Amino acid sequence: MRKPKTSTGLADRAWLARRYVRDLASIRDIAGELGCSTHLVTQALIRHSIPRRPVGSPKGVPSRDADQQAAYQRLQDRDFLLRRYVEDRMTIEQIADLVGCGVATVRKALGDHEIPVRWVGRRDPVQVDQGWLRRRYVTDLASIRDIAGELGCSMNLVLEMLIGYGIPRRPVGTPKGLPARDAQVARLRKIPVRKLHQILVEADTESDAATALGVSHTVLMEIAADAGIDRETVTRERTARRRTVAWPALLRDRDRLAEALDASPSVSAVARRAGCSPQLVRSAAAHHKIPLAGLSRTRPGPRWTERPSAAQPAPAAAEPLEATTQQLNEANATRVRTAAARTVDAARAMLADSDCLVQHRAVLQARVDHPQASLAELGAIFGTTKDAYAAMLRRALASRPCAPPLPAAATSYREDTVSQLPTTQAVRPSPLTRPSTHRCRPSPATAAS
Numbered sequence: 001m002r003k004p005k006t007s008t009g010l011a012d013r014a015w016l017a018r019r020y021v022r023d024l025a026s027i028r029d030i031a032g033e034l035g036c037s038t039h040l041v042t043q044a045l046i047r048h049s050i051p052r053r054p055v056g057s058p059k060g061v062p063s064r065d066a067d068q069q070a071a072y073q074r075l076q077d078r079d080f081l082l083r084r085y086v087e088d089r090m091t092i093e094q095i096a097d098l099v100g101c102g103v104a105t106v107r108k109a110l111g112d113h114e115i116p117v118r119w120v121g122r123r124d125p126v127q128v129d130q131g132w133l134r135r136r137y138v139t140d141l142a143s144i145r146d147i148a149g150e151l152g153c154s155m156n157l158v159l160e161m162l163i164g165y166g167i168p169r170r171p172v173g174t175p176k177g178l179p180a181r182d183a184q185v186a187r188l189r190k191i192p193v194r195k196l197h198q199i200l201v202e203a204d205t206e207s208d209a210a211t212a213l214g215v216s217h218t219v220l221m222e223i224a225a226d227a228g229i230d231r232e233t234v235t236r237e238r239t240a241r242r243r244t245v246a247w248p249a250l251l252r253d254r255d256r257l258a259e260a261l262d263a264s265p266s267v268s269a270v271a272r273r274a275g276c277s278p279q280l281v282r283s284a285a286a287h288h289k290i291p292l293a294g295l296s297r298t299r300p301g302p303r304w305t306e307r308p309s310a311a312q313p314a315p316a317a318a319e320p321l322e323a324t325t326q327q328l329n330e331a332n333a334t335r336v337r338t339a340a341a342r343t344v345d346a347a348r349a350m351l352a353d354s355d356c357l358v359q360h361r362a363v364l365q366a367r368v369d370h371p372q373a374s375l376a377e378l379g380a381i382f383g384t385t386k387d388a389y390a391a392m393l394r395r396a397l398a399s400r401p402c403a404p405p406l407p408a409a410a411t412s413y414r415e416d417t418v419s420q421l422p423t424t425q426a427v428r429p430s431p432l433t434r435p436s437t438h439r440c441r442p443s444p445a446t447a448a449s
Contacts, residue, residue, distance in 0.1 A: 010036070010044040016030070020045065075099055078113040084098070092106050092107055128161055130165045133165060136150075138181065139180065140181075141216060170217060170218060184215040188215060200224065201237045244284075247280070248274045248276055254290070257270075257281075257284060257285065258290050260274075267281050267292065344371045346397055347364040347367040347393075348368050351368065360396035363382075364393075366382075
């Protein structure tokens with residue numbers, strides 16, 4: 001492929017800048033004069049860093065006045081850019097406003113002249129002595145904004161230096177215009193330690209105490225630490241003071257509370273007098289370190305108007321646990337025997353009655369013939385459980401004529417079977433062979449009778 005021919009006029013930057021910038025010749029006219037294409041002229045303008053005119057600018061009429069045109073030509077001067085961008089610390093936007101061009105044009109000019117561009121939103125690190133920064137911020141109480149203005153950097157950079165040097169920040173809202181550090185220290189030295197401790201406790205926060213004293217928070221904490229005031233103790237007492245503010249006046253005054261406790265028979269009486277709970281009275285006594293050993297914790301009981309003539313018997317000595325358990329067992333056995341004897345008597349009376357149903361006689365006769373047998377043993381005779389036999393016995397004693405028929409084992413009761421009582425409980429039968437415990441509804445004829 002044949003390489004396109006390059007005109008000597010395109011290699012001359014001075015001639016090209018004079019024709020395009022000063023004479024305001026168009027790219028088409030320059031291409032016609034040199035006998036080349038408009039593309040080659042455009043590439044030559046870019047290669048020589050000649051800024052393009054705005055699209056639509058009329059030919060032969062300057063788009064800027066003489067001063068702006070001269071400033072625009074300064075972008076071709078490397079010394080001008082070094083002086084404005086590096087020495088004067090101007091931003092690219094400020095240089096673009098000064099020259100009257102776009103930001104991209106100034107950035108490209110800096111790149112053409114090999115001038116490094118600063119990071120966006122940041123400046124070069126500022127080397128600041130730690131002693132100077134501490135003196136300005138702690139001693140002179142200068143604000144971060146003032147220090148940033150003196151150093152010519154951002155407030156974030158000053159904040160990073162404070163954190164890096166370990167300089168504690170002042171609380172937000174600290175009043176400005178405080179006296180010098182020496183004057184603050186001298187003012188705090190004149191206050192007694194006890195009074196300074198009281199001021200710290202009564203203030204809502206440490207910053208409020210510093211504001212009330214007219215000093216900075218940092219200086220106040222340093223002087224308090226030098227005076228031996230424990231910060232944790234102050235915080236604990238401040239919390240207790242906030243809690244005691246809502247107490248009644250009687251509980252806040254130690255002398256009055258002590259007199260009331262001495263004159264009252266119980267804590268409840270003092271609580272009724274103060275209009276609060278007994279627990280709050282105990283808390284106030286503990287806060288004031290008032291002992292409550294001689295007071296009753298509850299309301300006093302009724303008082304005797306006349307003492308009884310007979311002397312109260314002395315309480316008996318506590319019996320051993322084994323003796324008490326034996327007595328309970330004996331009482332339980334006596335109760336069981338009494339209940340069994342009462343059931344036997346009721347069953348005997350039912351058998352003597354001629355109205356007793358035939359299906360109930362077997363159950364009642366077994367209970368009468370074996371008064372000492374247990375329910376489990378009697379249930380084994382009928383091939384059922386203890387609970388089922390107890391239910392049948394209750395129905396028999398109830399003597400209801402509408403009771404359902406008993407199982408065949410109960411109706412075929414014989415004396416020879418009763419005499420052979422097993423010693424162990426029979427196996428629990430299946431639900432199919434278990435006698436029903438439901439009661440039937442009486443027929444209309446029976447209900448009418």
